[in-house]
Amino acid sequence: MPTVVLFICVSVFLIIGGSSLQGFLNQILNWVTSNMGWGYMWIYIINFLFFVYLMLSKYGNIRLGEPDDKPVYKNFQWGSMVFATAIDASILMLSMVDPLMYVQHPEGSVKPYSATAYNLAHMYGQYDWGPMAWLMFAAPTIAIGYMMYNKKRKIQSLSDA
Structure with a gap:
């Protein structure tokens, strides 16, 4: 409310x-x-360093679920699902907005709506969908997964985690 x-x-x-x-x-x-x-940029860098720390520390050995549980999906299958779910909403919402923004307001001294602006627009948009952007989804996913599978709390909201 x-x-x-x-x-x-x-x-x-x-x-x-x-x-x-x-x-x-x-x-x-x-x-x-x-x-x-x-x-x-610092938010992305700090987030990346946080995951490197998690991976190399004692917390990197924590399994989501019971110690005897076997993974339901293989690494490639799991990675594919994570990729698909993380990118689908972003593509649906911004796939037309990003290129238009870069065509209207190109970087540097490139003239808006020029052939160069169109060429750069499709290229710059690719940077928005890279691994650093996916890292922003990982932290809440880890928190929710840990609370659901290790602490046995029935949540699906980051605020509950």
Whole structure:
């Protein structure tokens, strides 16, 4: 219920704010995207280092499930399912948005909507779907899996984990 109330309050605020609020929010977005790119990269780097630590520490030996349990799927099958589920929602939501963004606002001195912008747009979009982006799904997956299979709690929400 609190989520619904918060959603309604924010929606009303955004509707009433109109174009003046849109201009203000665009300024914030432009500042964040222009000045905080290093912060996004550090989030990915810290996340990657966290998983290296997990893998090499005593926590890397924790199995999800009972000690005698055999894996239901082979590594390739499991990896394929993880890949498919992690990427499908992102592709459905952003497969058209990312290339259009890169065509409209290409990197460097490339002219928007030029042939070069179109060539770069399909290439830059590939960086959004790489392993670093998949790492962002891994931490909550580990937390939920540990709580479900090792602590025997019937959850499927990160907030419960």
